[in-house]
Amino acid sequence: MISEWYEMIKARKWMKKNIPFLYAWHAYVGHELDLFEAFKKSHTIDYVANKQDISKDLLQSWIEVGVAINHLKEKKSGRYKVNRRLLLPKRNSLSGTLLKEMMELHIPSLLSYPELLKTQSKIRFDDKKHGEIVARTSRLIETIAYPNYKKLIKDGNVKSIIDVGCGHGGYLQRIAQEYPHIQMVGIDKHPHVVESAEKVCESLANVDIIHADVNEWSPSSKENDLVMMNNIMHYVAPDKRFDLVSKMSKWLHKKGKIIIITPVRNSEHGKEFSAVFNSFFSAHSNLHTLPTKTDLETIANKLGMRMRQFDPIIKEGSWYVAVIENK
Template structure:
């Protein structure tokens, strides 16, 4: 009996210890969400922050105490100052900010996963409202695309395209970065979110690229554009927004838009691909929790759909192995 109780306590302890890595992530999320690291950047006391922003003092103090324990904050007397790491990666104005990734996890993924018991029992899935999270999804996609950028740029430099299309372009940073790197060509982004297209157009003007880069608010399946126009078509973080039985139609549509010697570059997570099975399983669980989202694609499924559309797989490069993200290149047969 004592051995059984001891094993029970040991097992409980192990499960609790597994949650320790959650604490720094939670702390960084709260700091980014309220931009607390930026507000503390010049050094402030708890009392000063409460007085200036009207926050609840005990909650703020608990968050600050946790930050000091974790090393996210440094305390000098009653003054709190963020670490360089938190200033760089978790202030909203930083070019290196990754806080949107944590927003996606805490505000999109975790609530859906916590609802699994009810959804399983009631046979009712949730509905994902893309307008609520368009900016966050675009920002987290940009982090993945940054890792894939060297692979895509190599394809660009090899092809010397005249016309480039980015389907699901988000806020446009990715295609504008490519446009800056290349001396020639016209670059086009299309997205079904008006919010992100408006942001992309504003960015193009700000960066002086409005003549070279064009953005359209449209559904790719209904968009009126000439066939065989584009030398490179990109689809980044997109395929899991299409039902498995419609991905073949998407490849057919893209093949219509592709020039004779053009390439399709797909950056996507692959379900249960070796090396990233845990992440892809968790991500797929989120997708399956919504009636208007769809399972992650498998490699063999994409190759099959591409071949049916008259395309063949040329290469497959790892983007984030532990996340099961890959960059796949297809061309016409």
């Protein structure tokens, strides 16, 4: 009897722990189907279901959850409206994209762990399918990290930059527009991403976008001021990271710098998110574990360089900026 009561207490505990997931699930569904926009003004369930050609009974269920968690409020005559006091994601917003990545990439990968553990297998990250989601999420990091680049550019009198894994060219575009005197090269191996970066930067005379594998490419000049590595460390196998950074260090003059922006494992800040993020990467055959601060310091020391800066840019997510330079 005592054991049954104990199990009931544990069951209630886990039910309560699952409540926060309802907020993310409800926001995700609302974001994907523009339901928050649909209920921006008070409407009935029938009206929205008919207008958007969606299931009435499932919409009813979604509405009930929304009212229960205060995302929505019930008005008169069976009408419902978004609770404007809450910061709900808008269509194509960065917050909505981050939510989409979590719900469509991270959570499904974590739920696959029992099967992956039993079969001793891994899943493969589909860049063509999910690359755009990840790229849009990277723009959120870009917005927060950009002041670090401005400071480096100002303090170091930067005139040339190489962006390794430039993605859709967001950093290059920002820097080029504000600093038209800086000559920049962006390199990426994914053709569809390169095509997007070329469109973004086509009007910028000081930016060249190159489709190439960084392991097989080198710049014509070895006297560059800054090499950028933004959100690419998890694409590089741990035993290949030293070789990559070593190669890039040869592209710099004596006072040049390498800047690495990445989530960091076992960090001082954001340990919970860092652990989950690392679990996501570990579940994929073509992604790799996150570096630790010690890993980055070791790479710098082996190159005869030093890690001048190591600061969090998003503490909750254990995102850090590391700056490596010659001693």
